[in-house]
Amino acid sequence: MNGSRRALAVLVLSLMAGSASAQSTSDLTGVWAPYRGGRGADPALAAPPATALVLKPEYAVPFETRRKTEAEAAARGEPIASAAVACVPYGVPRMMSVALYPIEILPTAGQITIVAEAFSEVRRIYLNKSQLPIDDVPPGYYGHSVGHWENGTLVVDTVGIKTSVPAYQNMPHSARMRITERLRLVSADILHDQITIDDPIVLEKPITYTLAYRRMPGYEMVEFVCDNNREFIDEKGGTHLKVRDR
Amino acid sequence: MRRPLCAAVLSAGLILSAIPARAHHSFAMFDVTKRVTLTGTVTMFEWTNPHAYIELDVTDEKGTVKHWSIELGSPSILMQGGWKFKDLKYGDKVTMVVSPLKSGESGALLSTITMPDGRVLGNGPLPPGGGRQ
Numbered sequence: 273m274n275g276s277r278r279a280l281a282v283l284v285l286s287l288m289a290g291s292a293s294a295q296s297t298s299d300l301t302g303v304w305a306p307y308r309g310g311r312g313a314d315p316a317l318a319a320p321p322a323t324a325l326v327l328k329p330e331y332a333v334p335f336e337t338r339r340k341t342e343a344e345a346a347a348r349g350e351p352i353a354s355a356a357v358a359c360v361p362y363g364v365p366r367m368m369s370v371a372l373y374p375i376e377i378l379p380t381a382g383q384i385t386i387v388a389e390a391f392s393e394v395r396r397i398y399l400n401k402s403q404l405p406i407d408d409v410p411p412g413y414y415g416h417s418v419g420h421w422e423n424g425t426l427v428v429d430t431v432g433i434k435t436s437v438p439a440y441q442n443m444p445h446s447a448r449m450r451i452t453e454r455l456r457l458v459s460a461d462i463l464h465d466q467i468t469i470d471d472p473i474v475l476e477k478p479i480t481y482t483l484a485y486r487r488m489p490g491y492e493m494v495e496f497v498c499d500n501n502r503e504f505i506d507e508k509g510g511t512h513l514k515v516r517d518r
Numbered sequence: 519m520r521r522p523l524c525a526a527v528l529s530a531g532l533i534l535s536a537i538p539a540r541a542h543h544s545f546a547m548f549d550v551t552k553r554v555t556l557t558g559t560v561t562m563f564e565w566t567n568p569h570a571y572i573e574l575d576v577t578d579e580k581g582t583v584k585h586w587s588i589e590l591g592s593p594s595i596l597m598q599g600g601w602k603f604k605d606l607k608y609g610d611k612v613t614m615v616v617s618p619l620k621s622g623e624s625g626a627l628l629s630t631i632t633m634p635d636g637r638v639l640g641n642g643p644l645p646p647g648g649g650r651q
Contacts, residue, residue, distance in 0.1 A: 346546035349620025357543045359568060372595055372643065389594055494594040500566035502589075503543050511543050515587045515625035516573060518561065 298424045298457050300384075303493060304485035305374040307462055317462045322440075322481035331444050331474050350510030354438065357511050359498035361391040363413030363437040364430050365451055365467050369483045376493050384419060384426065392496045397428050406431045411447060413437050425456040439469055440481060446473035461487040542568040542592075548617040548627040556586060556626075557613040563606035567592050572606065572628070574614075587625045588616055595642040610634045 309318035327335055342352045356362060362370060370390035378385040384397040397419040409416045409432030419428040430451040439445045454466040463485040470478040502514040558576035570590040577583050590596060593603065606612070611634060616626035628641045 346544060349547050349549070351544035351546040353543065359542075372598060390592075494597065496567050496592065496594065498542075498568050500564060500571075501568055502571065502587075503568075511547060512621070513547055513587070513589060513619060513623075513625045515619070515623045516585065518573075518575075518585045 295421050296424050297421045298426070299379075300377045300426065300455060300457070300463065301379055303374045303376045303488040303491040304463055305488050305491075306369060306372055307484040307486040309484070314459075317458055317484065319464060319482040319484040323479055325441060325443060325479045326476040327443065327474060328476055335444060345508075345510055348510075350506070350508070350512065352509050353503075353505040353511045354442070355436070356391075357503050357505060359391070359501050361393045361413060362388075363393070364395055364415055364417070364433055365440070365453070365469070366438050367391070367393040367395065368465060368467070373496075374488055374491060374493070375485070387493065389493050389496055391498065397426075403429050403431065406448060406450070411435070415451075425454050428453040428455065440467075440479055443469075443479070444474055445469070445471050448473050458484075463487070545627060547619055547621070548589075549620045550617045550627070552617055553615050553629060554618050554626065555613065555615050556588075558586070558611075560606050560608060560610040560612060561585075562608065565593055565603040570596060570601075572612075572614075572631075574612070584624060586616075588614065588628050589625065590628045591642040598643040599640050600637075601639060605633060605639075 307313070307317070307319075309315060345352045361367065367388040367390070368375065368386075370388060373388065373390035375389070376387045378387065382399050384399065386395050386397070387393070388395075393413075395414045395417060397417040399419050399421075401418045403418045404416050411432055411434030413434070415430045415432030417428050417430040419426055421427070428451075430453070431449070433439070433445070433449055433451070435445060435447060439449065449469060449471040452468045452470070454464075456464055456466075458464050465483045465485070466480065467483065468478050468480040469475070504512055504514060506512060556574060556576050558574040560572060561575055562571070562573035564571040564573075569592055572588040572590065574586045574588055575583050576586060591599075593601075612631055614631040615629040617629060619625045630638055630640050632638050
């Protein structure tokens with residue numbers, strides 16, 4: 273083998289290695305609970321702070337007005353109800369972080385399924401498929417998600433979330449919202465989901481925040497069927513608890 | 519010039535942390551700055567979603583019975599704090615610390631409870647007053 277052929281062989285081999293590395297996967301299988309850090313926790317594993325949420329002015333003003341209304345209602349003890357008060361599920365992306373409830377990640381051939389314990393929500397991520405045009409996805413709670421691996425990080429693209437489904441901090445969003453997630457292990461048992469929301473209609477710039485999870489070996493997911501909802505919503509949208517006489 | 523200025527103001531004002539969503543509703547219905555101690559008899563224990571509930575009869579020194587509805591976390595959250603679905607039954611005597619409804623109705627959010635067997639449990643895995651369920 274002469275020098276030029278040897279160099280070509282090395283180049284081909286390195287490209288092949290690079291390709292294999294780029295597609296290398298991580299085993300995310302199992303149950304994961306929110307990782308809050310706190311006392312005794314490694315701060316290096318905690319989620320980094322979110323970037324600023326910057327809405328376009330025409331959306332920022334009503335958003336701020338709504339937040340003030342919500343604060344006043346909360347002070348009265350009549351917090352403005354979200355859809356979740358009526359047991360409507362959260363959808364993507366909020367289902368990925370609901371209070372202390374875990375999620376379960378279930379890889380199968382060509383697909384990764386994520387089950388959230390709260391409200392028993394299910395989302396499906398189709399691997400190594402092209403994303404559909406946004407206009408071809410029926411607006412819904414989970415939209416259409418495709419994913420691929422980049423150096424051990426699962427990169428997920430989601431479109432088709434309908435505008436009534438809550439997004440980050442209840443920010444408004446349009447049908448053009450696109451969600452990009454990067455799920456990666458930052459240690460053997462700590463998982464980060466970096467979520468970037470872009471919406472050219474509503475946002476001045478994309479918002480990025482990160483959710484941290486800890487592995488829960490042996491945990492069995494608990495059923496969650498919302499069949500005893502005692503909260504009710506008044507005509508002003510306030511939340512109340514039905515108190516029984518006896 | 520107007521738009522960039524407005525955006526900058528919001529950028530400073532809306533730097534929000536990635537706080538997870540509450541499971542079901544805000545707890546602003548309850549006055550969590552108050553702690554009321556109730557000692558009474560369980561008339562019902564509902565191990566249900568989105569919340570578990572304890573129905574409690576509390577008898578005052580004059581013999582008058584006042585009924586309370588006490589909201590707990592969900593079964594999943596309670597289990598993370600050591601609860602079991604058959605921990606309480608009709609007729610059990612318990613003492614609990616609760617945060618009452620701001621409305622004045624006899625409903626409340628559980629903070630801690632002393633069970634019939636003497637165990638003290640919270641409303642999930644967080645310490646009493648530890649915030650969201």
